[in-house]
Amino acid sequence: MNLTETLKTLCTSPGVAGHERSAGRSGSASEAALKLLSAYMPNAKIDSFGTVKGSIIYNENLPPEGPAPLLLLDAHIDEVGLIVNFIDEKGFLKVSGVGGIDRRVLPAAQVTVWGKEPCKGVICTLPPHAQKSEDKTVKEDEIYIDCGFTKENAEKIITLGDSVTIDVKFTELQNGKVTSRALDDRAGVAAILYALDLLKDKKLNYNIAVIFSSQEELGCRGAGIAAYGFNPDLAIAVDVSYGDYPGAKENTSWKLGGGTMLGISPVLDRTLFEKMKCIASDNNILYQIEVMNGKTGTNADVISLTQNGIKCALLSIPLRNMHTPVEVIQLSDIEATGQLIAEFIAGVC
Amino acid sequence: MENLLKDLSLLNAVSGDENDVRAYIIKTLENVNCDIETDNLGNLIIYKKGRKTPKNKIMLCAHMDEVGFIVNGINADGFISLSAVGAISDNVVYGRQICFKSGVTGVIGGKPVHHLKENEKDEQPALSSLYADIGAVSKADAENHVSLGDTAYFVSEFCSLGDDLIKGKAFDDRVGCAIILDLLLLELEYDLHFIFTVQEEVGARGALAATYRLKPDYAVILETTTACDIAGVESDKQICRLGAGTVIPFMDKGTAYDRELYNLAFETAAENGLKCQTKTQIAGGNDGSSVHKTAGGVRTICFAAPCRYLHSPSCVIDKNDFAEMRVLTEKLVSKIANM
Numbered sequence: 001m002n003l004t005e006t007l008k009t010l011c012t013s014p015g016v017a018g019h020e021r022s023a024g025r026s027g028s029a030s031e032a033a034l035k036l037l038s039a040y041m042p043n044a045k046i047d048s049f050g051t052v053k054g055s056i057i058y059n060e061n062l063p064p065e066g067p068a069p070l071l072l073l074d075a076h077i078d079e080v081g082l083i084v085n086f087i088d089e090k091g092f093l094k095v096s097g098v099g100g101i102d103r104r105v106l107p108a109a110q111v112t113v114w115g116k117e118p119c120k121g122v123i124c125t126l127p128p129h130a131q132k133s134e135d136k137t138v139k140e141d142e143i144y145i146d147c148g149f150t151k152e153n154a155e156k157i158i159t160l161g162d163s164v165t166i167d168v169k170f171t172e173l174q175n176g177k178v179t180s181r182a183l184d185d186r187a188g189v190a191a192i193l194y195a196l197d198l199l200k201d202k203k204l205n206y207n208i209a210v211i212f213s214s215q216e217e218l219g220c221r222g223a224g225i226a227a228y229g230f231n232p233d234l235a236i237a238v239d240v241s242y243g244d245y246p247g248a249k250e251n252t253s254w255k256l257g258g259g260t261m262l263g264i265s266p267v268l269d270r271t272l273f274e275k276m277k278c279i280a281s282d283n284n285i286l287y288q289i290e291v292m293n294g295k296t297g298t299n300a301d302v303i304s305l306t307q308n309g310i311k312c313a314l315l316s317i318p319l320r321n322m323h324t325p326v327e328v329i330q331l332s333d334i335e336a337t338g339q340l341i342a343e344f345i346a347g348v349c
Numbered sequence: 350m351e352n353l354l355k356d357l358s359l360l361n362a363v364s365g366d367e368n369d370v371r372a373y374i375i376k377t378l379e380n381v382n383c384d385i386e387t388d389n390l391g392n393l394i395i396y397k398k399g400r401k402t403p404k405n406k407i408m409l410c411a412h413m414d415e416v417g418f419i420v421n422g423i424n425a426d427g428f429i430s431l432s433a434v435g436a437i438s439d440n441v442v443y444g445r446q447i448c449f450k451s452g453v454t455g456v457i458g459g460k461p462v463h464h465l466k467e468n469e470k471d472e473q474p475a476l477s478s479l480y481a482d483i484g485a486v487s488k489a490d491a492e493n494h495v496s497l498g499d500t501a502y503f504v505s506e507f508c509s510l511g512d513d514l515i516k517g518k519a520f521d522d523r524v525g526c527a528i529i530l531d532l533l534l535l536e537l538e539y540d541l542h543f544i545f546t547v548q549e550e551v552g553a554r555g556a557l558a559a560t561y562r563l564k565p566d567y568a569v570i571l572e573t574t575t576a577c578d579i580a581g582v583e584s585d586k587q588i589c590r591l592g593a594g595t596v597i598p599f600m601d602k603g604t605a606y607d608r609e610l611y612n613l614a615f616e617t618a619a620e621n622g623l624k625c626q627t628k629t630q631i632a633g634g635n636d637g638s639s640v641h642k643t644a645g646g647v648r649t650i651c652f653a654a655p656c657r658y659l660h661s662p663s664c665v666i667d668k669n670d671f672a673e674m675r676v677l678t679e680k681l682v683s684k685i686a687n688m
């Protein structure tokens with residue numbers, strides 16, 4: 001598996017929360033992820049909420065002690081973006097944010113509106129001399145897109161409720177880093193696919209279910225719905241977390257290239273955490289520890305409360321500039337995350 | 350002419366580093382019978398004979414440079430600090446991909462939105478507090494790709510928008526460059542002088558030397574100007590509008606344009622059924638500010654294509670305005686030739 005190509009396919013497919021299946025139709029994020037997952041899980045499909053799910057269950061070869069436990073792997077397929085609310089009399093589109101968007105990136109950004117056909121546009125911004133206060137960014141309720149259409153022509157292609165993504169070229173940086181939008185959390189999706197690739201033809205200690213869940217950015221909705229159906233024995237959520245940047249504190253940001261981030265928090269299972277740590281050490285997999293003091297802000301929070309409660313671990317990939325079109329990750333951190341998952345599933349530790 | 354604009358705008362020529370645009374213009378004029386000279390500052394000074402000799406010496410002017418960035422520091426972890434060359438609003442730099450002269454890509458980012466205090470979410474961080482990230486792991490690593498003083502520019506796609514608009518970077522002033530180049534590629538009615546200038550964005554500096562050298566009687570500045578005809582802006586604050594034709598300003602921050610030429614330009618537009626408008630705000634400035642004061646004074650007029658989001662990675666113009674501005678330029682030159 002070519003990790004960069006996989007990541008590029010995932011990141012260039014639109015999937016604003018709630019539009020994981022519908023945006024860009026056949027090229028949507030869920031469709032792209034389904035295609036990739038099907039190579040390892042022929043039973044993969046997209047559920048009615050846009051979550052991609054699949055499984056490898058060894059019912060036919062039950063070990064003497066009974067069926068192997070079911071492990072759920074989760075990463076979210078959706079991304080933050082914008083949604084069209086209103087078309088004004090001159091054809092400008094009024095939009096609002098979906099998920100915790102960073103409004104600082106909006107002025108003059110090029111975007112694609114996923115209408116009947118994809119339409120390009122630019123987010124309206126005033127030049128400095130026409131602004132009341134130059135150091136303020138666009139207000140939450142004043143975000144407009146300039147698509148260059150009259151109202152009449154805009155309405156032929158664009159419907160209220162269409163999703164919008166910010167255009168950016170998926171680009172490789174130095175030292176195995178890449179930049180794109182939506183690396184949160186397509187990097188996590190890629191890490192799970194990377195693990196499945198390592199596990200090809202291996203004997204597995206677990207039955208595995210995978211969900212690439214929808215609507216995480218709206219409050220981890222898709223993962224809860226999909227995890228309910230599988231009711232796994234244990235789960236690993238894979239997400240991104242805060243990468244280092246100049247001026248960042250060491251205990252609130254983690255090094256790109258420092259390996260996978262093992263989460264520990266009151267809501268995560270300590271035995272799984274210790275086991276992960278042990279596997280990483282024994283296999284020389286680079287890791288760093290992320291300590292949180294309660295909820296993690298990831299799907300682990302809801303998966304752990306599914307049905308009767310599920311033991312949950314959290315692996316994160318350090319990412320810079322979260323929720324911007326210039327998110328940055330290092331490929332080796334995705335690989336480390338995938339390796340750790342694969343060792344957990346097939347290893348001897 | 351749209352292809353010329355596409356080629357020219359995708360080139361990178363931050364003020365003081367205009368070489369790529371200059372080389373493109375020289376190459377494009379390879380088989381055109383005209384005199385081309387590059388002066389000490391890097392301005393291109395061009396003369397082309399037409400079918401007739403005008404009564405006056407007429408000069409057309411467009412600037413080659415664009416706003417961008419210059420590297421002013423590299424920290425121990427390999428993060429790069431930048432300052433703006435020309436007026437770039439802090440509004441349009443956060444979350445952008447940029448490209449350095451070496452071809453290396455970087456991104457401008459910083460503290461994630463999740464770590465901001467509520468009031469910080471509305472504030473645009475100053476460029477001076479931000480870094481570009483090329484993925485380097487140390488100062489030495491970064492220095493393999495980027496040096497102090499290197500220029501950098503916005504990565505931006507050239508594309509069509511909606512019914513009649515085009516979007517790209519550096520339309521200020523590749524629009525003017527494209528119109529002049531297009532004129533030069535065809536036969537001229539009158540002998541004409543042209544300057545493609547450097548350093549406009551840092552104070553209309555190149556034009557001063559180039560105009561001094563030519564000492565023309567009349568000058569036409571071909572430019573872009575700020576249009577604020579966007580959602581939420583009242584009509585008296587829109588300055589000018591896309592699709593309403595060539596902007597002919599009576600005054601901006603640098604120049605009070607020649608009143609006779611101003612009236613003549615409107616008459617010429619009307620005679621030829623070309624749309625035109627003026628600017629409803631005394632704002633901005635251009636090479637005209639240098640040209641009109643040079644060598645005892647030059648009678649100066651400006652034609653500008655209205656452009657939204659000027660000095661951002663996403664300049665937007667109307668292709669009809671652009672095409673009509675070229676026609677109006679030719680028509681006005683003929684009038685001035687016989688003044």
